[in-house]
Amino acid sequence: MNDITTTPDSIIAVERWNAFWGARDLAGMKTVASDDFIQWHATVRKNLTKDEEFDMLVEALKVMHITFKDIRLTPMSNDTVLQQCLGDIAIEGAGSRSDVPFAMVFHTRGQQITRCDEYMDGMSLPPIAFTPTD
Template sequence: MNADQNLKETAVRYLRQWEVRDYTTMRGMCTDTATVWHNDGGEIQTIDENMEVLKNLAGDVETLRYDIVRQMQEGNEIIQQQVLHLTNNDGSRSDVLAAMYFRFEGDLIDRIEEYYTVVPLA
């Protein structure tokens, strides 16, 4: 397997770990100084701050599943289009339509940016 394919698979594997709520593995896939930005107007988060947000969000969610629509790579950067399907504990469902950017240092994630919108489903 070539290095380019490894980075693409790492980006997907990172999201798959959130599906099963394996935060230890997720954190281990990132540099100590990794940062996360979202288009919600909040501040840039450290990876550890983002892990806490993900844990809190997952507490309200019964199931979450990613469909990766496409991936593109330029050097150590991956951008992918994806849909996150959520079923909340109250039975309501929504999709999160997103584009996600990953920058790597070696084989570890050093920067994540996510542009998203939430679509409630009937």
């Protein structure tokens, strides 16, 4: 009997993304993001291109530290993965919050992420001044 289970590429992509995020390795994250990557944040309610997202992250990581914990990954149809987790967030000069609930829906192609829709209650955070505006 063969009980070998193969991890789906979609899960591999999200696990790699999370590992790079945990190490604050933006260059590594870029390797997981496809060229046509789109990020949607509940806090800004705007689609960000790959370049916009990583430009924002460079600035954000200068003053912000987020640790995701209790991460649960659920594979869904069409190469998507639901991630549910809690975030501990500290923003220099603005305070911190613990156990902020997050949900992300990752869309993948192979072992790359093409889109991430991130949901959380932005009103539960200290003011953030480094997100893009229209």
